[in-house]
Amino acid sequence: MPVTGSRRTLFRAAALALALSALVLTETAYAAKPVGSGKGANTEQSAGNDGKGIYAAARIQYSGSVAKGGGRGNVTSTDVNWTPPPCWYAPYLGAKDFKKEMSKHIDSQLNAPGMGGTAGAALGEAKRHYEDGYGWTDTPGYKDYNVENDGKGMFWAGVENPDEPDYLKRTSCTDLPFWVENGDAPPPQYEEAISPEILAALAYQHMQLPDTKVTLAPEANTKVNLPTWAWLDKAVFDEVQATAALNVPGFNIQATTTARPVSLKLEPGTKDAETYPASGECVLNADDSIGEPYVKGKADETPPCGIRYLRSSGDGTYKLRATITWDIAWTGTGGAGGDLPNGTFGNEQAVTVQEIQAVNR
Incomplete structure (x- = not known):
């Protein structure tokens, strides 16, 4: 009826x-214990079987670089x-x-x-x-x-x-x-x-991106009006993947979400500063690194990625925030796939800015 x-x-x-x-x-x-490196914990969640039979309460399994604890x-x-x-x-x-x-x-x-x-x-x-x-x-x-x-x-x-x-x-x-x-x-x-698309979105939600600590030169203590170089090596900054899967009798699907770094945004932590480039956004180089390592003799040159502080931090520090933008896409069962919104994740690091001391003779 x-x-x-x-x-x-x-x-x-x-x-x-x-x-x-x-x-x-x-x-x-x-259920599983995390393993892995600074690119996030590699964690899995097992399908449930709580005594109601082999078909009982199927759960999504996550693996790859996903948030510790689920x-x-x-x-x-x-x-x-x-x-x-x-x-x-x-x-x-x-x-x-x-x-x-x-x-x-x-x-x-x-x-x-x-x-x-x-x-x-x-x-x-x-x-x-x-x-x-x-x-x-x-x-x-x-x-x-x-x-x-x-x-x-x-x-x-x-x-x-x-x-x-x-x-x-x-x-x-x-x-x-x-x-x-x-x-x-x-x-x-x-x-x-x-569906694979839903699994991809869930993998995105659970994805754990690596900390964003840029290399600076000078490293921690810089001087007023002295260009501070900033860079990220490809070796410490690479793509991240997270997979979500559902496997039960007669129904098996999965999706892998992949995040690839595309740019670095620098925020000096004070309005009394200039960024290089002016937008503060440093894009990927051809070798997938960002910025350029400082070498001796370039102290007075303009860095391709960096900051120039215009005022001392006094007895404290400025909180430099470095945020990476990640291009995120997914692939899944049956050849499905597509793009997901770009993602960001950033960290703060303390920078001490000192006045240049002049010596009178």
């Missing part, structure tokens, strides 16, 4: 009620309107395990004190949907939780992005769990279904 309009709204209400009893998934913390990485998008997905639909349980969990949740909610009205009606509709084949035009219902097809596919459910601060966005994947056959794509109406 098809369901449209207000009926489908009831189904969404049922999904929200069930989410309150923890049916809708939330990602767990990372939190948000340090990359900041240059596009203020871009955000990672707040939630998505992903494989949850096989039919038999799903029947066990879903029927338990529905019955406990229906039997809860005070359950009635719209929420009670919605839960009753959900029970009919999974037990009696009650559905709507583009989403058929199921007989006995589709257990006759156990092992041939999985029920998919909403997953919240734990790093999304807006709770309402995080819980916006409110459709009831739906069945997907092994090897099939999710139905097209589920635009938030997990």
